[in-house]
Amino acid sequence: MATQDIRTIRNVQSLKANVSTDEWNARIDLAACYRLVRSNGWNMNIFNHVSARVPGEPNYFLIKAHALLWDEVTAS
Secondary structure: OOOOOHHHHHOOOOOHHHOOHHHHHHHHHHHHHHHHHHHOOOOOOOOOOOEEEOOOOOOOEEEOOOOOOHHHOOOO
16 A cells, blocks of 8 residues: 655645636535534544535545545645
């Protein structure tokens, strides 16, 4: 199994300039959802996840990187 230095996941540059306004808003909503789920304790089971389809891109969806904690997710 491949490994990745977790610092590269946590220090990602903002993608705002590289994505559409609709996708950026979906990213903000998804990050907020992850934090809401965490703040209510709904993330306690190992197989929980939240995802969102990228607007206008039916074959793409957004999900957090496995190494990030639920309250570390950002729109970037």
